[in-house]
Amino acid sequence: MTDVPHAAVKAAALLAKLSAAEKIAFLHQQQPAVERLGLAAFHTGCEALHGVAWIGRATVFPQAVGLGATWDRDLLRRVGEAVSTEVRAFRQDTENAFRANDVADKHPMVSLNVWAPVVNLLRDPRWGRNEEGYSEDPHATAEMATAYCRGLRGDDPAVWRTAPVLKHFLAYNVETERDIIDIKVPPRVLHEYELPAFRGPILAGVAAGVMPGYNLTNGVPNHVHSLLKDALRAWNPELVVCSDAQAPSNLVDREKYFATHEESHAAALKAGVDSFTDGGPDSRLTVERFTGALWQGLITEADIDAAVGRVLAMRAATGEFDPAVDPYAGIRADVISCRAHNDLALEAARAAIVLLKNENEALPLVVPESGASEEGLAVAVIGHLGSRVLTDWYSGELPYAVSIADGVRTAFGDRAVTAVDGADVVNLRAGEAEFGPFARQDWGTSVQCPVPVHTLQAIENGRYLTLAGDGDTDVLADAATPDGWVVKELWEFHQTDDGQRLVRSNATGRYLRVGDDGRLVADADSAEEATAFVIETVTSGIRQAVAAAASAQRAVVVLGNDPHINGRETIDRDGLALPPDQEALLRAVLQANPDTTLVLVSSYPYAIGWAAEHVPSILWTAHGGQEAGNAVAEVLTGAFNPAGRLPQTWYAPDADLPAPDDYDIIGSGWTYQYSQREHLYAFGHGLSYTDFEYGELVLTVREDQRGSFTIAAETLITNTGAVAGQEVVQCYSQALDASVPSPLHRLQGFERIELAPGESRTIAFEVPADRLSHWSEELGAFRLESGDYEFTVGRSSADLPSRATVRLGAP
Incomplete structure (x- = not known):
C-alpha cells in the first residue's frame, strides 16, 4: 500500500503525533476525527460485492456466482471499475448522491475501504452464502477475484480508487453455528485448495486487506490464527486485516477460547488483526478492552502502532491525505447508475446466463412477425420469479428493474405475452x-x-x-x-x-x-x-398456469430461490432439491405444453433430475440485477448467444454428498477435482447456439535459466456453426503417475473468446511447472513429481476433445 508518493512517510508522521489513547481509539472500525491533525473520521468497510450496497440506489450487477459464470476477467475488471467509481461518488459527492436517492437528510460516512470480493470457494453447493463466491475452483476464483480487485483498485500507479478487502479467511463455507464451528483442513487441502484463492489477488498487488472468517480452523479461531502472519503477511506485510462483525467478542462470548476480552483482543492484535469491527458504531468496549490489555502488559504500544500504521497507510493510498494528487477526486454523483454502468449491467447479465440443455434446438424461441399467432399467445411466462427482480443481502437498491416477463414482452409485444404467478x-x-x-x-x-x-x-x-x-x-x-x-x-x-x-x-x-x-x-x-x-x-395456481401454458405457443417456467430465504447468511440449505410446489408447477405446465423452457434463477445449484430428463430446454442464471429480464429475453429469443459456464458442479439428486463441515475435498471427493459421484452438469458446462471444433493439442516445454519450466498448451478453435458465438476454452491437467491422490482434472487456464461463423483462432495456455505440483507434508513445501502429465482442452471439465501427454522430470 506504499505506492502513493510519500504515503508510508505521511502515515508514519501522523502515527507519531497521535497519543496512546488516540491510537487505541483507532483500533476500532470507526476511527474518530482528530481535528488538531486534520484527520477526518474514517471507518473500514463499504459493501461492494456486486454493486454499492446498503447506501442507496446504485447499479446492481449479477450476483458474484453469476459473475463467476461469465469466466470473463476483462468483464469483472470493468464491473469492479464501475462499482468503485460509484463508491467514490457517494464518498465525494454525498449530498447530491443522496438527493438523487430522495434521502437528502441521510449522509452516512462512505468508506473507500470496500469489503469485497468474497473468495471463499464454492465447495459445498448447500452453503447459504453460495451466491457470494465465484467458483468451486481455486484458480478460477483467484483469477476472477484478481480481475475484480484490479477494477476496484484502479489503474493509477499511485492512488487506489478504492481499497478492496478479501473475505473470509479461511475455510469459511458453513453458516450453521458459523461462529463456533471448527473446520478441519488437511495440509494438502490447505495449500492446494484453500490458500491459492487468497494468494492470487494478494500477490498481484490488488488487494489492500483481508477479513478473517467467523469459524475456527484446525482448532484455532481465524481471528487469532497464525496463518494471518505466516501466509497473508508473508505475501504482503502491509495487508490490513479487518475483523468480521462482532467476531472479536465471539472469541470469549461464543467460542470460549479466552477467559477475558482483554486477553482475546490482545491475542487478535498480536496475531495480525488491525481493525476491530465490534459493538456496531460504539467503540467504547473496544477502547476499554485495549486500554486494559495495555495496562496489564498483554500488548505493547508497538503492537498498537503496527496495526494503526497499516490502516493509516491504506487511507493514505487512497489519496485521502494528499487530495491534490488524487486522480479520482473529481468523480461526482452523475456516475451513479449512469448509462454506461447500466449498459455494463446488461452486458454482465447476458454473459452470466448458462444454457444447460437444448434438446432438438428448442431454443431460441421464434418471434412471430405479428406477435400473437392464430394458435394464440406467443409465450406464457409462468412463476413467481418471472415477474420479479429480487435482490440479496449484499445488493444495492435497484435503480430500476426489468423482469423476465418485461423482457419477453419487449421481444414479443405486450399482447403476445401473458405472465402468471403460479401460486x-x-x-x-x-x-x-x-x-x-x-x-x-x-x-x-x-x-x-x-x-x-x-x-x-x-x-x-x-x-x-x-x-x-x-x-x-x-x-x-x-x-x-x-x-x-x-x-x-x-x-x-x-x-x-x-x-x-x-x-x-x-x-x-x-x-x-x-x-x-x-x-x-x-x-x-x-x-x-x-x-x-x-x-x-x-x-389454484397450477390450474391458472396450465391454462396459460395450453393457450400459448411456448411456455417459460421461471423457478428458483429468494436470496433472503433458506440459503443466505446464517442459513445453509438442507439439500439440493427444488421446493415441492415449484417442481409440481413445472411438471403440470410441461404436461400442458411440451414446448416448455425452464429458467432457473437461483443463487446456487439445484438437483433438477426430473427436469434435466424431461424438459427440452433449460437456462440457469444467478439473480442478475436490474437488467436480468432483458438479458434472459435476449438469450431466449437468440438475440444473444449464451456463453456462460457453470462455476461449480451440479450434483444429481441421489448423489451422496459429504457432511457440510467435511472440508477434505481429497479424501471425501468434493468438487469436480475429486468427485466421482453422479453429476447432472459438470463444472464448466454450458451450451451455445453454435458449434465449436477443437483441433490437435500441441504441448511445448520451455525451460528457463533457473531450471524451472513452463508448459505451453496450444490448439485451434473453429466456429463450425451458422451464427457468431462465444466459447469458454478451458485447459486442465492430470498427473498420470502421481504417488498421491491427485485431481481427476485440474483447471490450468481459461479464455472466453468470440468467433464468427467459420472463424478460427489459436489459443495458447502457459502453465508454470509449479502449478502441477502437490503439497508434501513431509517436505513442508510443494513437490513436482516426475512422470506423465496429460493436458486437455475443451468445453467443460467433462467435455475435453483435445488432449496430449508430456513426460516431465522434476527440476
Whole structure:
C-alpha cells in the first residue's frame, strides 16, 4: 500500500503525533476525527460485492456466482471499475448522491475501504452464502477475484480508487453455528485448495486487506490464527486485516477460547488483526478492552502502532491525505447508475446466463412477425420469479428493474405475452373469521428449519404478511419484500390431527391466533394456545398456469430461490432439491405444453433430475440485477448467444454428498477435482447456439535459466456453426503417475473468446511447472513429481476433445 508518493512517510508522521489513547481509539472500525491533525473520521468497510450496497440506489450487477459464470476477467475488471467509481461518488459527492436517492437528510460516512470480493470457494453447493463466491475452483476464483480487485483498485500507479478487502479467511463455507464451528483442513487441502484463492489477488498487488472468517480452523479461531502472519503477511506485510462483525467478542462470548476480552483482543492484535469491527458504531468496549490489555502488559504500544500504521497507510493510498494528487477526486454523483454502468449491467447479465440443455434446438424461441399467432399467445411466462427482480443481502437498491416477463414482452409485444404467478391464492379461516386472500409461495426447507416455509402476499395490496409492533406480535400485510437480517415474512404450516393448520412464525417461533378484537396476532408460545386454521384455496395456481401454458405457443417456467430465504447468511440449505410446489408447477405446465423452457434463477445449484430428463430446454442464471429480464429475453429469443459456464458442479439428486463441515475435498471427493459421484452438469458446462471444433493439442516445454519450466498448451478453435458465438476454452491437467491422490482434472487456464461463423483462432495456455505440483507434508513445501502429465482442452471439465501427454522430470 506504499505506492502513493510519500504515503508510508505521511502515515508514519501522523502515527507519531497521535497519543496512546488516540491510537487505541483507532483500533476500532470507526476511527474518530482528530481535528488538531486534520484527520477526518474514517471507518473500514463499504459493501461492494456486486454493486454499492446498503447506501442507496446504485447499479446492481449479477450476483458474484453469476459473475463467476461469465469466466470473463476483462468483464469483472470493468464491473469492479464501475462499482468503485460509484463508491467514490457517494464518498465525494454525498449530498447530491443522496438527493438523487430522495434521502437528502441521510449522509452516512462512505468508506473507500470496500469489503469485497468474497473468495471463499464454492465447495459445498448447500452453503447459504453460495451466491457470494465465484467458483468451486481455486484458480478460477483467484483469477476472477484478481480481475475484480484490479477494477476496484484502479489503474493509477499511485492512488487506489478504492481499497478492496478479501473475505473470509479461511475455510469459511458453513453458516450453521458459523461462529463456533471448527473446520478441519488437511495440509494438502490447505495449500492446494484453500490458500491459492487468497494468494492470487494478494500477490498481484490488488488487494489492500483481508477479513478473517467467523469459524475456527484446525482448532484455532481465524481471528487469532497464525496463518494471518505466516501466509497473508508473508505475501504482503502491509495487508490490513479487518475483523468480521462482532467476531472479536465471539472469541470469549461464543467460542470460549479466552477467559477475558482483554486477553482475546490482545491475542487478535498480536496475531495480525488491525481493525476491530465490534459493538456496531460504539467503540467504547473496544477502547476499554485495549486500554486494559495495555495496562496489564498483554500488548505493547508497538503492537498498537503496527496495526494503526497499516490502516493509516491504506487511507493514505487512497489519496485521502494528499487530495491534490488524487486522480479520482473529481468523480461526482452523475456516475451513479449512469448509462454506461447500466449498459455494463446488461452486458454482465447476458454473459452470466448458462444454457444447460437444448434438446432438438428448442431454443431460441421464434418471434412471430405479428406477435400473437392464430394458435394464440406467443409465450406464457409462468412463476413467481418471472415477474420479479429480487435482490440479496449484499445488493444495492435497484435503480430500476426489468423482469423476465418485461423482457419477453419487449421481444414479443405486450399482447403476445401473458405472465402468471403460479401460486395458490388462499384464505386462512378460523370459524367465522377469514383472513386473506393471500398468494402463498413455497420456498422449501433449510438446515435450521426442516419444515417448508411460505410467504403470504396479500392480493389486495401486494404486500407480504409480516410481524410488526412491540415484540413482533402484530401481524400485518405491510412488507414490500421478504427482507432483513431476521426475515419476518416467513410462515410455517403445521398440520393438526384433524387436518387443520397451525401457522407459526419462522422468525420468532410463536404461533398465530385470532385475538379478542378479531385481528391476527403472533403471540402464542405453544400449539395449545394457537388458533387452528383451515387453509382454503380460492384459486389454484397450477390450474391458472396450465391454462396459460395450453393457450400459448411456448411456455417459460421461471423457478428458483429468494436470496433472503433458506440459503443466505446464517442459513445453509438442507439439500439440493427444488421446493415441492415449484417442481409440481413445472411438471403440470410441461404436461400442458411440451414446448416448455425452464429458467432457473437461483443463487446456487439445484438437483433438477426430473427436469434435466424431461424438459427440452433449460437456462440457469444467478439473480442478475436490474437488467436480468432483458438479458434472459435476449438469450431466449437468440438475440444473444449464451456463453456462460457453470462455476461449480451440479450434483444429481441421489448423489451422496459429504457432511457440510467435511472440508477434505481429497479424501471425501468434493468438487469436480475429486468427485466421482453422479453429476447432472459438470463444472464448466454450458451450451451455445453454435458449434465449436477443437483441433490437435500441441504441448511445448520451455525451460528457463533457473531450471524451472513452463508448459505451453496450444490448439485451434473453429466456429463450425451458422451464427457468431462465444466459447469458454478451458485447459486442465492430470498427473498420470502421481504417488498421491491427485485431481481427476485440474483447471490450468481459461479464455472466453468470440468467433464468427467459420472463424478460427489459436489459443495458447502457459502453465508454470509449479502449478502441477502437490503439497508434501513431509517436505513442508510443494513437490513436482516426475512422470506423465496429460493436458486437455475443451468445453467443460467433462467435455475435453483435445488432449496430449508430456513426460516431465522434476527440476
